[in-house]
Amino acid sequence: MIFLGGGASLEFCMIPYNFLIKKAAYLNTGVWAKKAMKEAKLFGEVVEVASSADANYTFIPKGWTVPADVDYLHITTNNTIYGTEIRKDLDVNVPLIADMSSDIFSRPIDVKKYDAIYAGAQKNLAMAGVTIVIVKDEKLGKAPREIPTMLDYRTHVDKGSMFNTPPVVPIYSALETLRWIKKNGGVEAMDKLAQQRAEIVYGEIDRNKMFKGTAVAEDRSLMNICFVMADEYKELEKDFLDFAVSKGMVGVKGHRSVGGFRASCYNAQTIEGCNALVACMKEFEAQH
Amino acid sequence: MIFLGGGASLEFCMIPYNFLIKKAAYLNTGVWAKKAMKEAKLFGEVVEVASSADANYTFIPKGWTVPADVDYLHITTNNTIYGTEIRKDLDVNVPLIADMSSDIFSRPIDVKKYDAIYAGAQKNLAMAGVTIVIVKDEKLGKAPREIPTMLDYRTHVDKGSMFNTPPVVPIYSALETLRWIKKNGGVEAMDKLAQQRAEIVYGEIDRNKMFKGTAVAEDRSLMNICFVMADEYKELEKDFLDFAVSKGMVGVKGHRSVGGFRASCYNAQTIEGCNALVACMKEFEAQH
Numbered sequence: 376m377i378f379l380g381g382g383a384s385l386e387f388c389m390i391p392y393n394f395l396i397k398k399a400a401y402l403n404t405g406v407w408a409k410k411a412m413k414e415a416k417l418f419g420e421v422v423e424v425a426s427s428a429d430a431n432y433t434f435i436p437k438g439w440t441v442p443a444d445v446d447y448l449h450i451t452t453n454n455t456i457y458g459t460e461i462r463k464d465l466d467v468n469v470p471l472i473a474d475m476s477s478d479i480f481s482r483p484i485d486v487k488k489y490d491a492i493y494a495g496a497q498k499n500l501a502m503a504g505v506t507i508v509i510v511k512d513e514k515l516g517k518a519p520r521e522i523p524t525m526l527d528y529r530t531h532v533d534k535g536s537m538f539n540t541p542p543v544v545p546i547y548s549a550l551e552t553l554r555w556i557k558k559n560g561g562v563e564a565m566d567k568l569a570q571q572r573a574e575i576v577y578g579e580i581d582r583n584k585m586f587k588g589t590a591v592a593e594d595r596s597l598m599n600i601c602f603v604m605a606d607e608y609k610e611l612e613k614d615f616l617d618f619a620v621s622k623g624m625v626g627v628k629g630h631r632s633v634g635g636f637r638a639s640c641y642n643a644q645t646i647e648g649c650n651a652l653v654a655c656m657k658e659f660e661a662q663h
Numbered sequence: 664m665i666f667l668g669g670g671a672s673l674e675f676c677m678i679p680y681n682f683l684i685k686k687a688a689y690l691n692t693g694v695w696a697k698k699a700m701k702e703a704k705l706f707g708e709v710v711e712v713a714s715s716a717d718a719n720y721t722f723i724p725k726g727w728t729v730p731a732d733v734d735y736l737h738i739t740t741n742n743t744i745y746g747t748e749i750r751k752d753l754d755v756n757v758p759l760i761a762d763m764s765s766d767i768f769s770r771p772i773d774v775k776k777y778d779a780i781y782a783g784a785q786k787n788l789a790m791a792g793v794t795i796v797i798v799k800d801e802k803l804g805k806a807p808r809e810i811p812t813m814l815d816y817r818t819h820v821d822k823g824s825m826f827n828t829p830p831v832v833p834i835y836s837a838l839e840t841l842r843w844i845k846k847n848g849g850v851e852a853m854d855k856l857a858q859q860r861a862e863i864v865y866g867e868i869d870r871n872k873m874f875k876g877t878a879v880a881e882d883r884s885l886m887n888i889c890f891v892m893a894d895e896y897k898e899l900e901k902d903f904l905d906f907a908v909s910k911g912m913v914g915v916k917g918h919r920s921v922g923g924f925r926a927s928c929y930n931a932q933t934i935e936g937c938n939a940l941v942a943c944m945k946e947f948e949a950q951h
Contacts, residue, residue, distance in 0.1 A: 380792055381669030381813070382827040388811030415812050497828055504668055504792040504830030523676035523702050525669070539670040540785055542792030544832060 377378030377531040378549075379506045380542045383476045386506060387411040390472055390491065391447065393528050396518055400424045400445040401470065404461075405432045405454035406632075407474060415449070420656035424448065431633065432457040434591040441469050448488060453478035456630040458601030458637065459594040464488045470514065477610075478598045479507075480556060481642060482566040490514050496545065498598070499565075499642045500552050504545035556642065565642050569597040572640045575649040576600045579656050585611070585663065586656065589633055603635030608663070615659055621654045664817040666837075668830045671764045671783030674794060675699040678737065678760055678779065679706035681816050684806055688712045688733040689758065692749075693720045693742035693919075695762060705739070706808070712736065719921065720745040729757050735778060739770045741766035744918040746889030746925065747882040752776045758802065765887050767795075768844060769930060770854040778802050784833065786886070787853075787930045788840050792833035822879050844930065853930050857885040860928045861883040863937040864888045873899070873951065874944065877921055891923030896951070903947055910943045 379385070388412055391399060397419050399414045403426035415421045422445060423505045425436030441448050447470040453460045455477045462482060465471060470490040486492065497503040508528065516528050521577040524530050530538045556565060577595060580588050585608045587633060589601045604612050612635065619627050619636070629635040638652055667673070675698055679687060683706045691697060691714035703709045710733060713724030720742060729736050735758040741748045743765050750770060753759060758778040765893065767782040779798045785791040796816065803817050812818050818826045845855060848860055865883060868874050873896045875887045892900045900923065907915050907924070917923040 377668070380830065381667070381673060382829075385669060385813045388813060392811075402689040403925040410812070413727045414813075417809050417811060495828065502830075502832045503828045504833055521705050523680075523705060524698070525673045525676060525702075540783065540791045541670075542668065542830060542833065545792055545830065654838075 376507055376509050377528065378536040378541055378546050379508060379531060380504060380545075381506060382503075383474065383493060383506050384410065384550055386474070386493040386508065387414040388417070389526050389528065390447075391415040392520070392522050392526050393515060393518055394447050394470075394472065394491065395419045396446045398422060398442070398445045400441050400448040402426075402436065402439070402448065402450045404435055404451050404546065405455065405457050407476070408449075408451040411449055411451070411474060418518075419446075425546060427459075432459065432604060433589055433594075433596040435459050435461055441467055441613070443468060445469050447472045449474070453596055453598050455596075455599045455639075456529060456601075456633060458588070458590045458596045458599045458633075460596035460598060461594075462597065464662050477641075478596075480553075480565060481569050481598060483562045496549055501549035502545050503544045505549060506548070568642070568646070569640065571646060572649045573597045573600065575646065575653055576640070579653040583656050583660050585615075585660050589629075589635065598640055600638040600640060601629055601633055601635065602638075603629070603633075618659050619652070619655050622651070622658075624652060624655060627652070664795055664797050666824040666834050668833075669794060670764065670791075671697065671781060671794050673811060674762070674781040674796065675702040676705070677814050678735075678781070679703040679815065680808070680810050680814050681803060681806055682735050682758075682779065683707040684734045684758065686710060686730070686733045688729050688736040690714075690722055690724065690727070690736065690738045691716060692739050692747060693745050695742065695764070696737075697737040699737055699739070699762060706806075707734075707832050715747075715924060720747065721877055723747050723882040725748055729755055731756060734761045737762070741884055741886050742783055743884075743887045743927075744889075746876075746878045746884045746887045746921075748884035748886060749882075750885065760851060763778065765929075766884075768841075768850055768853060769857050769886060771850045784837055789837035790833050792830045795835060795837070856930070856934070857928065859934060860932060860937045861885045861888065863934065863941055864926050864928070867941040869945050871917060871948050873903075873948050877923065886928055888926040888928060889917055889921055889923065890926075891917070891921075899951065906947050907940070907943050910939070910946075912940060912943060916942075 395418045399415050400422045403423050411545045425439035427434050427436050449472045451639045464485045472491040476495040477498045480499040493508045580586050580602045586602050587605045627636050629637040666838050686708040689700045690711045693843045713727035715722050715724050737760045739762045752773045760779040764783040765786045768787040784793045868876050868890045874890050875893050915924050917925045
């Protein structure tokens, strides 16, 4: 595991810089996946194995196949804007690389299944300013190009993340968060909590006739719970937003490309927080 | 001005990525300059206008000329390991780009003279994890290559440093430091203090027969004061180091490629700190 500065978006180009020899496959599940694909195209051929763009990314595409001759398949495990998530470690016939920026440490993962995992830290791990990358060392150094020193994962592996002065305070905050996760039962406990939170909030979304979820049920993210007003209550969107804010809800406005609301339920979110949102939805329902 | 993560070493490749069209000139004043040159060579022809490598970088080369057809001249204004510094804004016949990582905000600079200035923050500005780049917008977008989005300065200029989640806490610490600098009289006052500190420490180095400075007098850095034992006291190096440490001096060991001692005198260093080092040198002298 190495620690980098620069943000997960820098990995969008570092991954192909280091791993793309000729052709790479990408699963297009949202804006982050698209950005990653865009950068990969500078380095070789990119195959989009499947996309749910036509349905505004409301589901994770299924039933796709990966060409056997690609150097890797890239997936984005959680899609913050659309509220979808790949919560199982996929079995694929090619090396697997995953952007886990927004759901790493929310469940156990089978690290062996991935040639590379990267994650910006600012959801479940640390303050913004550090990215973690887990990489199979033996897969590095195969790409047919000269890589600038700072963009070569080998530099950071060889120097123990200290080729340059690392972002010390963000890394320290990661250490403290990892201690907190461990003390609270590890990723298994984080997973259980995530499921409890999701049951509370999705439960209310499904019960309350004024609201509806945006993602298909089987692909619902446990990290970002996205919902909108039901069609017959559409004109009340702003009213509910104001009401929620007045009840102390912070950051519940959905991304502009989806609209509605987003309840972000990262590891730090409490059951009490979820119950408060549900109480707020019930009270709004009673008023109308 | 834009704020980036990734460290100043990332700029070593971003500068040529964005500015090198065909040929660039570099002034080789030490290990940081050399690293910057190495990355530039991936993008075009690199001309070393001068070097003091043969003298272990104990001086800033003079009397060199820059080919008129280079895209820019790159300089490193302060050389932390060798204790040399370019403390004047140079007048050159080509666009000037400067790595000011270790002396920015220690003196007034004529920003107009530079097409780009970059600096890792962790000396005079902020905690590690943020780099500032000052760039002439109109000089961007001329390099004949596709630049990965995160490595293109235009991305960060256009998005006000918020294309990705920026390193918020390191940037906040920069704000607080800039407020502190302003409150204490601005860069003019920092410059005056730097000169006072340097007079105190270099004064003692020149007076005390047991020590000698490593850099030639006219190129001495005000940020990193490097000195060694005089030839006849060479065997006392470890003794002095132990003595200084016992007196509370921290980090006075010189870089292994120079040996001896290094008194880092960034903005946060106090006159009292410098006086304490001098007292320590005098006491050691009295003992021998």
